[in-house]
Each structure stands twice: as structure tokens, then as C-alpha cells.
Amino acid sequence: xxxxxxxxxxxxxxxxxxxINCTYQTSGxxxxxxxxxxxxxxxxxxxxxxxxxxxEKGRFSSFxxxxxxxxxxxxxxxxxxxxxxxxxxxxxxxLTFGKGxxxxxxx
Amino acid sequence: DTAVSQTPKYLVTQMGNDKSIKCEQNLxxxxxxxxxxxxxxxxxxxxxxxxxxxxxxxxxPNRFSPKSPxxxxxxxxxxxxxxxxxxxxxxxxxxxxxxxxxETQYFGPGTRLLVL
Numbered sequence: 001x002x003x004x005x006x007x008x009x010x011x012x013x014x015x016x017x018x019x020i021n022c023t024y025q026t027s028g029x030x031x032x033x034x035x036x037x038x039x040x041x042x043x044x045x046x047x048x049x050x051x052x053x054x055x056e057k058g059r060f061s062s063f064x065x066x067x068x069x070x071x072x073x074x075x076x077x078x079x080x081x082x083x084x085x086x087x088x089x090x091x092x093x094x095l096t097f098g099k100g101x102x103x104x105x106x107x
Numbered sequence: 108d109t110a111v112s113q114t115p116k117y118l119v120t121q122m123g124n125d126k127s128i129k130c131e132q133n134l135x136x137x138x139x140x141x142x143x144x145x146x147x148x149x150x151x152x153x154x155x156x157x158x159x160x161x162x163x164x165x166x167x168p169n170r171f172s173p174k175s176p177x178x179x180x181x182x183x184x185x186x187x188x189x190x191x192x193x194x195x196x197x198x199x200x201x202x203x204x205x206x207x208x209x210e211t212q213y214f215g216p217g218t219r220l221l222v223l
Contacts, residue, residue, distance in 0.1 A: 095140075097150040
């Protein structure tokens with residue numbers, strides 16, 4: 001079976017930095033994705049990693065270590081609008097999602 | 108213009124009924140998907156079609172039958188609805204991965220199904 005673990009909830013303050021971790025044990029690996037999902041809305045693509053290392057996109061960065069089955073999403077200069085669920089997904093080949101991390105950003 | 112659209116947005120129905128959800132994408136993508144997101148927000152793939160051909164069929168009851176009349180449409184028909192079918196159903200589409208393997212999936216707005 002596939003196992004993708006993320007914390008259920010996290011809280012942070014506006015302007016701060018937060019790191020959301022994801023560990024995975026899957027039967028295959030063909031890339032790791034992070035999606036953002038606001039309440040009542042569809043998931044939207046944030047980042048993709050297939051090689052080890054850090055990918056940076058503006059305020060968001062994503063890191064991957066394939067040997068450790070580990071990734072994190074780093075959000076800098078947090079804004080209130082970043083309050084959402086963050087979904088880690090591994091392409092196995094089908095995209096297999098973790099249960100998501102609900103991030104609450106407070107003033 | 109909406110990239111991936113689904114109808115209806117809300118669907119409330121009785122147990123035992125048969126219902127359909129429609130999905131259309133105007134992105135010119137070859138691959139389309141159906142996902143189910145349960146009350147605990149767990150998003151799970153159900154089906155994937157590539158150019159009208161079924162390529163992924165996860166362990167889904169055969170009461171669920173996808174149909175792809177053309178590569179821009181993927182509909183989901185559900186027979187004999189059960190209480191446990193209540194969830195949000197998302198359609199998505201994508202192009203084949205690029206040279207780096209990146210394959211962004213674009214999700215529709217979701218259909219909120221409530222079975223009473």
C-alpha cells in the first residue's frame with residue numbers, strides 16, 4: 001500500500017516562516033507534488049520535485065530527499081490568505097495524496 | 108473562461124437513486140481524472156482516462172461508471188447511491204509530463220454530493 005504522512009494541523013503568525021513536512025512510503029516514485037486547497041475550493045498546484053534538493057518559487061519552496069522518503073514545503077512571509085490545506089502527493093504513477101495539513105495563519 | 112468545469116456544483120439525492128456528474132475541460136489536455144474527497148478531506152483518485160481510454164481504475168465499486176465521449180469530457184455515473192457516497196467529487200485534467208517529469212493537474216470546482 002501507499003503511505004503518505006503529514007501533520008494534521010499547524011498554526012503560524014502573519015509574517016513568519018512555516019515548514020510543512022511530508023514523509024512517504026510508496027510502491028513507486030515518479031515525482032512529489034504540493035497542492036494548496038482553500039476551504040470549499042479545488043486544489044491548485046504549488047510545486048513539483050523529482051530530484052533531491054530545493055525548488056524555490058517566490059515565497060514558497062519545496063525540498064525533497066528521495067533516500068529518506070521526505071519532503072517539506074516552506075512558506076515564507078506568511079499572509080492571512082495562506083490559511084489553507086496543503087496536500088503532499090506522490091506520483092506512483094497515479095497521483096496519491098496525503099491527508100493534507102490545515103494551516104491557520106493568525107494576525 | 109473556466110478551464111475545468113463540472114456540473115452540477117451541488118447534488119442532493121435519496122439513497123438508491125442514480126445520478127451523473129459531468130466534467131469538461133477546454134485546456135486541450137489528453138488526460139482526465141475523477142477524485143473523491145471525503146468528509147475528512149482525504150483526496151483519492153478513482154479513475155483516469157487518456158484520450159478516451161481508461162488507464163487507471165482504483166478500487167471503486169462498480170456502481171461508479173466513468174464515460175468519456177471525447178477527450179474534453181469525462182462524466183461519472185453513479186448507480187444505487189449509498190450514504191457513504193456523500194463526498195466532494197473533483198474532476199481534473201493534465202497534459203503528459205514535460206521533460207522534467209512535471210505534470211500539473213488542473214482541478215474543477217468540485218461537485219458536492221449529499222446522499223440522504
